[in-house]
Amino acid sequence: MATRRTNAVPATGEKTLAEDFKQPLGQPSITAPAVPMHVIVKLLAFTFAMIVVPIGSYFVTLDLVFSGNSTFAGATAAFMANVVLVGYIIVAMREDQSEAIEAAERERKGR
Template sequence: MTSRRIISTEKTILDKDDHDLTFDSGSGQQDPSSTAPAVPMDVILKLLAFTLAMVVVPIGSYFATVHTLFKGNSTYAGALAAIMANVVLVGYVVVAMSEDQTEQLEAQKKQQGKKD
């Protein structure tokens, strides 16, 4: 196999500075870089809330019911904790799907607004 030789006048990625890596839109002016977050803050907060619920709800339901509701039977309390974990998981899926549908509806409204 052959390897590519670097010509001495050619810059490698390590030799290029930030000015060489910026993109030009063709108008002679450089586009400012976007500093907006890749993921919206409300999505991060929902994920953190469901993560906390995934830890607290099953463990809390186990310890809350093992001696009160099930009279020390840890099998039933563990089963309830597993069911509660699934409830939290299904809740997250429902919230994520409804959020996705609202984005699609907003896009449709924008398209209809442009047609009118």
């Protein structure tokens, strides 16, 4: 037999989602972006490169390098997509390391 489940909210003092995001009256609202602008610019640049570089390399190598052999041109495009991807990973890792270095330097200066 089926059991009944009540949908009553327990009286444990839980807040609703709307209450979590309420700003206290009289204080300015927080309008700072959640993600820094340089991160968005890097993401857009690598997105553009991920679209343009493989397609461009396919058509350039199809006519100029491989004389119409689409298999080799496609392999070149796949390789170039991986080059862009590895470049993005390297840039992301460097950015992460630079933030850690800056935090350690601030901590060292604070002592």
